[in-house]
Amino acid sequence: MTERADETLRGANPGKMFTREVLREAFKESFRKLDPRVQWRNPVMFIVEIGSLLTTLFVAADVFRHRAEFWFDLQLAIWLWLTVLFANFAESLAEGRGKAQAAALRRTRSQTVAKKVVGDRIEMVPATALRKGDVVLVEAGDIIPGDGEVIEGLASVDESAVTGESAPVIRESGGDRSSVTGGTRVLSDWIRVRIAADPGETFLDRMIGLVEGAKRQKTPNEVALTILLVGLSIILLLSVITLAPFALYSGASPSIPVLVALLVCLIPTTIGGLLSAIGIAGMDRLLKRNVLAMSGRAVEAAGDVDVLLLDKTGTITLGNRMATELIPAPGVTPDELAVAAQLASLADETPEGRSIVRLIKEQFQLREPDVKAIGATFVPFSAHTRMSGVDVGRWRIRKGAPDAIAAYVREQGGEVPQEVSREVERIAKQGGTPLLVASDDRVLGTVYLKDIVKGGIKERFATLRKMGIKTVMITGDNPLTAAAIAAEAGVDDFLAEATPEAKLARIREYQAQGHLVAMTGDGTNDAPALAQADVGMAMNSGTQAAKEAGNMVDLDSDPTKLIEVVEIGKQLLITRGALTTFSIANDVAKYFAIIPAMFSATYPQLNLLNVMGLSTPHNAILAAVVFNALIILVLVPLALRGVRYRPSGADALLRRNLLIYGLGGLAAPFVGIKLLDLVFTAVGIR
């Protein structure tokens, strides 16, 4: 029915950084962006463009006036335009990869036909005609026409178009697995879906908008930095404009191209030209890790986060608790307990139940009995009894929570031995979950279910602590258990017996203290907390409500990824800061190149400031301009990749980056300009 979009989000994004296609497109786009209406968005580069234009006009006039400086001015004009083009190219390149992904996604959407349910009939309508509230039928092989909630049925869905994950997932009505995404495909069975978003507002639309950068707004920090750059540009503009009268007074008359050259070299073009590329590339880096940020603001906030709320299950511990030990009650042999526990768990399909069976198989080499042969009937777990078990004839075996089993045994006239109670307490204190196994009125012993903390997570938390980020574990466990696991995993704090309300309250509490909080969540009851958190990352497997509430969605549904998101946010800010520092530090050398050259005729004495020993005044000015243009191009890969980030404290980061980008920024142009001057002399440019 529709053409399958083979190029998934990931497919369009192979390991290579730039394909030839992307490069060609970026090249064309750099010229299109010369449009002053586009350039206006970037005030620093806008000034450069105006300056280039002025210089070009001046060169044109040169032709008629037969000025000796024609060739020099022409070269200046060319390099000034190149400065603008290089900046445009950087931005286009950053946007380019997103655009290729968006094109693939858009193909998926446009050709979908929906089966709209109208009364008892089914109408075939284009997906774009669907409105919020419409109900559609999606059958095996169909593409789901829009975001929505499953209201009836169950189906396996291939979500690789948005997640890149090829294994199908189950979507069914009710519960936390009811949300479906437009553009994904039903593989088997059928579902009815209530559409939850109007066209243009669906998840896919938003994704396309985001990767294309169409709706890209400047983030708060970007705005602030732009203001500073504009302020610097204004004062430097004034410094250059007033230089004309000062020069006139001194008996010199620097030409307009030379004044423009000085101005362009002084204003922060390096960061001005790369600023938007840095921002787009930051979003892109997230996308590569399969995280969709709903705004650049969220990515930036991630860098500021200093409290991480992490769900215990799945993030800190492996998904499920595992049985690790059987402790018989006094007077019960281990084998006796093992047999009973095995029988009680055979039909228990929960991971905990299966882990008990596995443990017994390994420790006691007990083969699984043929259930049918012994005529066992299973008693399933219910929320009411909080235990499950098996009846073999009149022999009744139960396993469950200690208090539930205690009540059960007492009902039968039995009693829980003190040793067992002590055992239960010990396990809870160690962060485990005790289960009791009872045979009729007798408690046979305890099963130790243990939360397994993920390997390497403790080291990760230690790194986070060094970065100044506090980790808080969220769990439904009782405080005793929670404390034990928290200690084992090395988190800074925990919230036990967490309810959605408690989560929300805890987030508010941290925020009131001035902290910025990040959390993950998937259920509908997580939605308020996700919305309240500064960075709320919803799992793609979660409900529509959760996805709506958060400001990021992790397509892989991996809560651990929050840590990477924080790192990407930090890296984004560091890259911006490093290139700003670099850009401003560059100016010192440029002054020493241009000022003596500019006034060589009036004040030859100023040649004392020509510390680089540049050959001629023209070469000095040209070298500075060429360096200024080329450095943008040279730094494009750094802007797109981001400054290397090693998680560590602020002090270490500062020292390292100051050394590289501050001192480096001071020294680099001295070397670069001198080298360019040598090259010019060698190839005979005067």
Added chain:
Amino acid sequence: MASDLLQMALLIGAVLLAAWPLGRYMARVFEGQRTFLDPLLRPVERWIYRLSGVDESREMSWKTYAASLLWFNGAGLAVLFLLQLVQGWLPLNPQHFPSVRWDTALNTAVSFVTNTNWQSYAGESTMSDLTQMAGLTVQNFLSAATGAAVVIALIRGLVRRQAAAIGNFWVDVTRCTLWVLLPLSLVVSLALVSQGVIQNLGPYVTVRTLEGAGQTIPMGPVASQEAIKMLGTNGGGFFNANSAHPFENPTPVSNMLEMWSILVLPAALVFTFGRMTGKPRQGAVILGAMLLLFALALAGTYLSERAGNPLLAQMGVQAPTAMEGKEVRFGIGQSALFSVVTTAVSCGAVNNMHDSLTPLGGMVPMLLMMLGEVVFGGIGSGLYGMLVFALMTVFLVGLMVGRTPEYLGKKIEAREVKLATLAVIVPAATILTGAAVSVVTPAGLSSLGNPGPHGLSEVLYAFASGAGNNGSAFGGLNAGTLYYNLAIALAMWIGRFGVILPVLGIAGSLAAKKPVPEGPGTFRTDTSLFSLLLAATVLLVGALTFFPALALGPVVEHIMMWLGTAA
């Protein structure tokens, strides 16, 4: 040389020693806590509020604070302007000076209200005793108190959490005047009198000199004005020769005392900052940056003056060759030190003629003013200027630790960056524009005392001094013309309120914010590294802005002098 260094060290030591307790005392004054002067001054303060209808418990938003400040200074301007226009008909005018020319009066009024004390007139032959005492000296107090109030408001902005108000302007000005400026001035006046500074209301004395010629020696209430001239970082002398005049500054001791008085309150305010924020280290770091810049500047001027003029040395003049315009009783050391002190602090009192300094020696005072008068700077204005630079430094460098930059826990965002940038570029733009217009217009050029690079330096210095609210001058420029009176008045007004308003805006914006708790991920602003970065930012921003202009002025002039191509 050793004795010069010893004097410099002695001065800084004496300043810091006094600034520390004084700063703590001022914190108590501005936080409304009890001090030992309360029994004496509280009744006076209450009486002032009752008389003027001020409710001292009512705090103001930054806008109300700014409006009150503008109103207060505007009124001060009007009164001082009118007083000069009618002084000819008023008492306490023993020399029967006529009323002051309107443009001079306007320039002077702006000058004293903005804590600049640029003087395009000679005090002893223009202003009556009444104008000097009731007009100029009053503004010497109030303009200083205004500056202090602004920085206190900014500190409150940094300290308060989610607050709408930044203090009460009337209370801040009153308490600063009563508790700080008046008592200190009294003490310093008496100390100056002990050194021989005059204090009388008598007519000028005519004497017969040894050669038999008649000479009129001006008299007046000098000591009382001298004290606040220094303490309030005003700088406007009673006499035209300012602190080079023996009645203003008779002895080496009075010279030290005057330099001490210039530095002590701006330095004390840094301690007040540390005290009020509860983070003394943060204050120490600011102080460190100031001291570093001060040491660099002093080294620049002192070494340049000591090296002197090679052209004069060739003519057989014995070292020191750079004695033109300096008092022999002060010599190179005390003169260079005074020049740097008076321009680092935006005081503007002089004990030597800056016009006659060697080109680089004179460039340093000029640069200190161009940097925004933040190396100690004027009362209040120096510290708030430095804090603005601190915000910029945090923003520029702080990003490199991967967090939205914050200073003292307050996030620095678009609004603060905008206002801080404004506060930095407004005075710079004023200096450049004013000087540029002056060197290409006949009205501007006709006042120049020297051609070539030195002429450019004179004009640059004048506008740097005006916009920086310093008030000292390169004497070669005839500033008493209509053009310069008005142009520099404008520069002074913009340089003062073009910074105060953004600073109060920042105070309001910061006060409303919630502080971010400090952690290992925070960019630390209480380290010596930050001192260094702050000083570097101040220098870099100043150098980037003014390097082209300075290259055509003092820099080329100095190179010419070295190469022996100009006299």
